[in-house]
Amino acid sequence: MALRDTTDVPSELPKYSIAGWETTLNGFILYMCVRSARLNIHVLTQNFHSSPIAIEAVQRATAKISSELDEPDLEEYHEEIALQFLSELQKLAPPIHHVGKLTLEEIEACQYYDCQLEFYDEVPRPSAITRKGAEEENPNDIWYDPQPTPFESIFPQFQRSEVEVLYDDPSTALQMIPDKVLVQGQLLFWKPSWSSREFKDVVGKYSKIYRSGLRPDQLPTSRLYGVVVDKKGIPRGQLYYWIDIDKTPTWEQVEQAPKELREKWVSQIQNTVSTLHDLDVIWGDVQARNVVIDRSGNAIVISFEGGAVKGWIDKDKMETKEGDLQGLERLVDYIMNDDSSLRLRDKEADLKWCGTER
Template identity: 30%
Template structure:
């Protein structure tokens, strides 16, 4: 059953995970004390040890799924009447079930329990009072935004949304407020792009609005104009016929965008193939001004600098595009497609 782990805490004495499944939140706890006399205690202890010494998070993910799996029937029974049309308010302020895993015969089974105060209900949000007012940027209320539904696929109710339908029926790209520093840089960069008069001169998706809870106390994310695209970043065009045909064009377009940014003392920052989007007319757009870097493309010491931007562009178009095997695609939420 489709679900997404949105938060977790791992310790030997007690571990918990918070899961979204069909617009419903489940907070699941497993205690060493509750399983200590069962065959599960050894398995649990070994997985915790691996997860706590896990750099790539694979063992962490294995433990999370071990905790979640016994709860899937409970998820199914608890989400039978979820409406197909849900808003961002529905997703970010969902009904919540608190569960603990107990041993029943030869199995682990979930049991409903009280809220023990371990869950961070605002894990995916930032208090609006912690942010500048950004008075130039409109606000969109979460209840006015619908998540794009898919009658054949329930993941849209379980995963953090990537697109929103606004009140006029059109769609926008959604970027969640899961990192305060990145959100601040993203908004600041788009305001500076606007003030520099570059909005209609460079291929960058415009900032549409800031998404807030209905009481405006929490900031949920940002909305951007959609790029007319099938969903492909440059990673999808690696070693393709279109890459061979349009390489020079894409390099020229990205180079022109970066030159325009630099001429106004603006730095792109997170230069890598996943942040170059190819639209339906096979033009290259630049996305993501939240900062960060991938060392395969921008050296750590050059991150956030103009030199870093140029090293990243050169790495992509003069080396990476011609390699037979691309670097692994980083975990990312996507682009304004």
């Protein structure tokens, strides 16, 4: 679904993030962030003229978004759309040299913009970027839920102003995508949420893990420390205990790991999934990237948001124990079998991205 004639982009791209997306009747809206600026990119087929190939690409992308399956080429398609507007959005969000303590509240988007992606004869034409009025600049519009509601849980709640973002370079502090944070002196991992339903499901799973009383060495999973809410009590993200990660079981790491170590990882992951199911917890998004290896060489299961990547779990088995077991079987194959189709797929995609052959 590649776009043709992508707008020229500087060789060193400024950092940006795709905050989310949602479907509409005639396409979808892509949410893009650069520092303090948030851009809503409307990709709608009524703005495509004499461009049947581009229209078909939008329709395929919209169907994949609606399916809730993570498609490898969907992320690439979204990135190509974002690149059409990156240079202009960069100008609207100039670099700021930040000094001193930085919090999530300060790094949140504070300027909101709209634009359209148009096509003429299969050639993309980015529209002008327009600033949204003050009455429209509502941070809640980034949520998939039209009316998110306050949330209560057994975990402590924090305001964004209480979460300190750690950074190294003051000149790019407001340009970074935050993840490493401090709360009350505790080193944590910050993960934003875009859906209150997903948020409640995730916190519910971690509540069961917490109430089990099992220590991390007994049940090696990521652990929730607390949640972040806005001034109205609307949930905005989760705070996880920091994991000192050594590696993730990518195709390259798996190829290099000795058989005995891979067998250890497989055994740990299998035991973790079995224990989770005993607690009535569904892992959900079973795949290699949702396992990390800590400095002690132990496999830790992370990411309980659900969803699925194509090839790992069938759509009709998503968010079920059966789906977990299907994904687990394929994960074991990924780790132990050099001819695993999923491992070969990842390897091919990486080598294609790097433009090299090994």
